[in-house]
Amino acid sequence: MWRLLPRQIESMWTLFTAPVVWAVHFLACYVGAAIFCEKPHLLGGDFNTLRVGIVVLTVMALSMIVISALLAWRQWGFGTGDPPHGDPTRRDRQLFQGYATLLLSGLSFVAVIYTALPVLFITDCIR
Amino acid sequence: MAATAPALASCSGVQSTLDPGGAEATQIATLFWVMTAGGFLIWAFVVALSLYASQWKRKSISERGAGRIIFWGGVVFPVTVLTALLAYALWLMPWLRPFGAEEGTGVRVEVVGSQFWWHVVYRRPDGTSVVSANEIRLPVGERVEFSLESADMIHSFWIPSLGGKMDMIPGRTNRLSLLATRPGTYRGQCAEFCGISHAYMAFPAIAMEPADFEAWLEQRSRPSAGVWAPSAGHDLFMREGCGTCHSVDGTEAGGTQPAGIALGRTPAAGIAGPDLSHVGSRLTIGAGLLANDEEALARFIAHSASIKPGSQMPAYPGLSPDELRAIAAWLKGLQ
Numbered sequence A: 001m002w003r004l005l006p007r008q009i010e011s012m013w014t015l016f017t018a019p020v021v022w023a024v025h026f027l028a029c030y031v032g033a034a035i036f037c038e039k040p041h042l043l044g045g046d047f048n049t050l051r052v053g054i055v056v057l058t059v060m061a062l063s064m065i066v067i068s069a070l071l072a073w074r075q076w077g078f079g080t081g082d083p084p085h086g087d088p089t090r091r092d093r094q095l096f097q098g099y100a101t102l103l104l105s106g107l108s109f110v111a112v113i114y115t116a117l118p119v120l121f122i123t124d125c126i127r
Numbered sequence B: 001m002a003a004t005a006p007a008l009a010s011c012s013g014v015q016s017t018l019d020p021g022g023a024e025a026t027q028i029a030t031l032f033w034v035m036t037a038g039g040f041l042i043w044a045f046v047v048a049l050s051l052y053a054s055q056w057k058r059k060s061i062s063e064r065g066a067g068r069i070i071f072w073g074g075v076v077f078p079v080t081v082l083t084a085l086l087a088y089a090l091w092l093m094p095w096l097r098p099f100g101a102e103e104g105t106g107v108r109v110e111v112v113g114s115q116f117w118w119h120v121v122y123r124r125p126d127g128t129s130v131v132s133a134n135e136i137r138l139p140v141g142e143r144v145e146f147s148l149e150s151a152d153m154i155h156s157f158w159i160p161s162l163g164g165k166m167d168m169i170p171g172r173t174n175r176l177s178l179l180a181t182r183p184g185t186y187r188g189q190c191a192e193f194c195g196i197s198h199a200y201m202a203f204p205a206i207a208m209e210p211a212d213f214e215a216w217l218e219q220r221s222r223p224s225a226g227v228w229a230p231s232a233g234h235d236l237f238m239r240e241g242c243g244t245c246h247s248v249d250g251t252e253a254g255g256t257q258p259a260g261i262a263l264g265r266t267p268a269a270g271i272a273g274p275d276l277s278h279v280g281s282r283l284t285i286g287a288g289l290l291a292n293d294e295e296a297l298a299r300f301i302a303h304s305a306s307i308k309p310g311s312q313m314p315a316y317p318g319l320s321p322d323e324l325r326a327i328a329a330w331l332k333g334l335q
C-alpha cells in the first residue's frame, strides 16, 4: 500500500497540507452558502442541493486530510520513536515534523467536521 | 448569602432570560443551565485532578500512562464534549426560528427602530393594520412573527423573558419569531449601542390572553374617543405642528413629515415620531422611561432631551405650564 503513496519529500510545506485543506473547505462552505442564500438563481438547485454539495466537499476534504495524516505517520516512522525529537539531527528533525504534521491533521479533521456539522440540522436559509 | 442576593434577584423579574415567559426563552434558559452545569462539572473535575496531582499523589506515573491521560483527557474527552454541545446548539437553531410553514396565520408585527424609540405596526390576517409605538402586545400561545427594520442605525430588539435578541439593521428586514407562554408584562430593551440615550430605548412587552389581545387590537383599529373631547390640548397640538411628526388617528395629524425639516434629516421609514393615537393608555412614556401620567407627559413635551439626552424631539420652551397641561390632558385622554 505504501507504494501507492507519493515518495517522501523533505519540505516544510507538507506540514500545512491539512490546515490548508481545512481553510479551503471552510471558505467553500461559507462562501457557497452565502452566495446560495443571497442569490439562489446563481447556483441553482434547492437547499438540499447545497447540503449535498457541502457533504461531498467534506468527504473530499476529510480524505485529503487522512492521506496527509498517513504520510505524516510514515514520516514519523510509524510511531516507532517517542517524542520529543529534540536532537539537532536530520533524523530528529524529520520525526518531529512528521509528528507535528500528524497532530495538525487530527486537529484539521475535527475542525472540518465541525464546519460541516450545521448541514445536518439547518434545513433552510433563514433558520 | 448577602453577596449572592443581587445575583439571585437578577434571575427573576420582567427582563430576565432565566425567568422565561416564552418558548424560545425557555430553550435559551435550558441551554444556559446545561452549559453552566456542564462547565461546573468539568471545572470541579480539573481542580480535583490538579489537587490530586499536587497534594495527594506520592509516586509519579509512567510516561506511557501520562501519554494515555493526555490522549483520553486532552483529546478524546474535549472533542466528545464539544461535539455534543455543538450538535445540541445547532439542533436548537431551527426551533428558535420556526418560519415558513405557518406563514400568514396570525398577527405579524413590524417594528422599526429609531433613535430612541420603536415604531410598531400590527398586520392583521384580514389585511388591515394597526399602528402603535413604544409598546409590544402579543397573544399568549400564538406564534407571532416580527419583521425588524431600522430607520437610522443598528438597533437590537430584545425581550429577554420571551426570546433571544435580533439586530435591526438599516436596509435589511430581519425576522424573529416569538411564542409567549405565560401572560404578563415584560420589558424589552435595545441591545445594540445606538447613541447617547441607548439605555433609555426600551419598551413594555405585554403577553395577553388571545381574546383580550383581539379585543385590544379591535379597539386600537379605531380612533380613540378622546380625540373629539372638547379640549384646548387638541388645538394646541395642531397649532404647534406636533402632527407633522406624530400621527393621531381621527385628526389631520399624519406624522409623515416628508423632509424631516425639524430633524434636519430624512426619516427613512417616513415616520418622524411615535404614533400617539392611543398614547394615553400606553404603560410608559419615552420608550419605557417614565410611568405614563399627565405630569410625565407635560415634562416630556416641554423638554424631552432633559429626560432623554439626545432625544430627536424638539423642545417647546414657548409653551406655558397651562398649555403643557392642556396638551398632556388631551393626550392622556387618548385611551
Ligand SMILES: [Cu+2]
Residues within 6 Å of the ligand: B113, B114, B116, B154, B155, B156, B190, B191, B192, B193, B194, B198, B201
Ligand atoms: Cu437603539
